[in-house]
Amino acid sequence: xxxxxxxxxxxxxxxxxxxxxxxxxxxxxxxxxxxxxxxxxxxxxxxxxxxxxxxxxxxxxxxxxxxxxxxxxxxxxxxxxxxxxxxxxxxxxxxxxxxxxxxxxxxxxxxxxxxxxxxxxxxxxxxxxxxxxxxxxxxxxxxxxxxxxxxxxxxxx
Amino acid sequence: xxxxxxxxxxxxxxxxxxxxxxxxxxxxxxxxxxxxxxxxxxxxxxxxxxxxxxxxxxxxxxxxxxxxxxxxxxxxxxxxxxxxxxxxxxxxxxxxxxxxxxxxxxxxxxxxxxxxxxxxxxxxxxxxxxxxxxxxxxxxxxxxxxxxxxxxxxxxxxxxxxxxxxxxxxxxxxxxxxxxxxxxxx
Numbered sequence: 001x002x003x004x005x006x007x008x009x010x011x012x013x014x015x016x017x018x019x020x021x022x023x024x025x026x027x028x029x030x031x032x033x034x035x036x037x038x039x040x041x042x043x044x045x046x047x048x049x050x051x052x053x054x055x056x057x058x059x060x061x062x063x064x065x066x067x068x069x070x071x072x073x074x075x076x077x078x079x080x081x082x083x084x085x086x087x088x089x090x091x092x093x094x095x096x097x098x099x100x101x102x103x104x105x106x107x108x109x110x111x112x113x114x115x116x117x118x119x120x121x122x123x124x125x126x127x128x129x130x131x132x133x134x135x136x137x138x139x140x141x142x143x144x145x146x147x148x149x150x151x152x153x154x155x156x157x
Numbered sequence: 158x159x160x161x162x163x164x165x166x167x168x169x170x171x172x173x174x175x176x177x178x179x180x181x182x183x184x185x186x187x188x189x190x191x192x193x194x195x196x197x198x199x200x201x202x203x204x205x206x207x208x209x210x211x212x213x214x215x216x217x218x219x220x221x222x223x224x225x226x227x228x229x230x231x232x233x234x235x236x237x238x239x240x241x242x243x244x245x246x247x248x249x250x251x252x253x254x255x256x257x258x259x260x261x262x263x264x265x266x267x268x269x270x271x272x273x274x275x276x277x278x279x280x281x282x283x284x285x286x287x288x289x290x291x292x293x294x295x296x297x298x299x300x301x302x303x304x305x306x307x308x309x310x311x312x313x314x315x316x317x318x319x320x321x322x323x324x325x326x327x328x329x330x331x332x333x334x335x336x337x338x339x340x341x342x343x
Binding site for chain 2: 041042043044045046047048049078080082083084085086087088089090108109110111113115116117149
């Protein structure tokens, strides 16, 4: 067993090396993409929101261009904002949320967020949900985010 | 708390919303007419929103929920929350009540009896809302709405308002509500 495990590890290392050698691979493209403080709002209705901080540690700007996971049918990039005294939710132009080189873009309540539409399964506080985030720099990043009930992560405790 | 330190603001004279009409879909009151007037010596927090709203509405209701949890039980029990859906094509009354149950125990899930009545009530409160044109059965249209919480007293007067904030300290909201209870009812 041990040897077989070693072989698997060796193969995995080899594959990752091949991947790293290829400049268009998603692993390489994700080098400058850092995701922190991701959380999913406990949905009281048919839709919910995913929040996170996206940091660009590279010297090229990129944009978040989409998200997917298996618990909702559709994902859109939205922004809540005030317009003539009304709080409105609009689709982000071009469905891209830019992150400048060396900067952090915050997706947070009352502002930018990933909207998960038509939730297919009940979520509970503490669930960890897996998402795939896609970026304009060809990075495709897998993340997990906890389901939280409070309006800000950690504020309930 | 000194009233000057409260979150929010008020209008003078306080708007009277006691004549506006809704239908309540919560608990024992389900199906009954509802006038936005708090029970004696209590406060009613009124909010206009819609259930497909994934960000602003739950942020506001979570803030109220957290604030009520921070208050002494005897005071928190004197506060109820009413939410009016401005999106009756998608939101059934019972679903509004279920939605509110996630946040607050003492709640009223509300719809206006008809479109004209909703417009009149919104005007009485000072609420702006806009529902994007859509075909019957279409579920992917946009809705805009004022995201203010109206604090209504037992005479049906709006005596205080909390504007939308994504990150207001729930303790500040709790202290504000306590201060209003004390000032209004002693």
